[in-house]
Amino acid sequence: MTALPAGSLFPKMDVAMVGGGTLTLGAPRGGHDWQLMVVYRGLHCPLCKTYLAVLQDIEAECAALGVDVVAVSGDPEEKARGFVHDVGLTLAVGYDLGIAQMRELGLYISDPRSPQETDRPFPEPGLFVVNDQGRIQIVDVSNAPFARPDLRTIASGIKFIRANDYPVRGTHGG
Numbered sequence: 001m002t003a004l005p006a007g008s009l010f011p012k013m014d015v016a017m018v019g020g021g022t023l024t025l026g027a028p029r030g031g032h033d034w035q036l037m038v039v040y041r042g043l044h045c046p047l048c049k050t051y052l053a054v055l056q057d058i059e060a061e062c063a064a065l066g067v068d069v070v071a072v073s074g075d076p077e078e079k080a081r082g083f084v085h086d087v088g089l090t091l092a093v094g095y096d097l098g099i100a101q102m103r104e105l106g107l108y109i110s111d112p113r114s115p116q117e118t119d120r121p122f123p124e125p126g127l128f129v130v131n132d133q134g135r136i137q138i139v140d141v142s143n144a145p146f147a148r149p150d151l152r153t154i155a156s157g158i159k160f161i162r163a164n165d166y167p168v169r170g171t172h173g174g
Helices: 046-066 076-089 099-104 151-164
Strands: 013-017 022-025 032-038 067-072 090-093 126-130 136-141
Touching: 013 099, 022 067, 022 090, 032 046, 032 099, 046 067, 046 076, 067 076, 076 090, 126 151, 136 151
Parallel strands: 032 067, 067 090
Antiparallel strands: 013 022, 013 090, 032 126, 126 136
């Protein structure tokens, strides 16, 4: 696994989107110039449902800051649709993120513990904030469902960054 460095160009990639069409990760939509992207584990993950419910709650706040909010998983369409329905999401959700794409994003990938959990390898959580230059402003990648940044803190951080022209951090020597 190779982590994507803070400040590097985000590798734009296309995935199918629940409800039809294509979602381009790293390309803000709807007139926004930044994108907040959350990679979630899948329908089998109860912590993901709670986490993405909060993501849905902060979507309007992020939109007011010029930030497009999206989520994506490696689930197939049926499971992704089930997840969207279960959580009541209206934000854009991509699905069928492939293993090569997971690797390109520097995500940890896990194998299912049993067929009851899920039927394919899946990404562990990741969060990327892509700025108006297509660069990674904030990155957080975890190897377990229990370690994720607080989304309300991320939203307030984006507000601070944008209001104060705060630089990308963690780039010493890079």
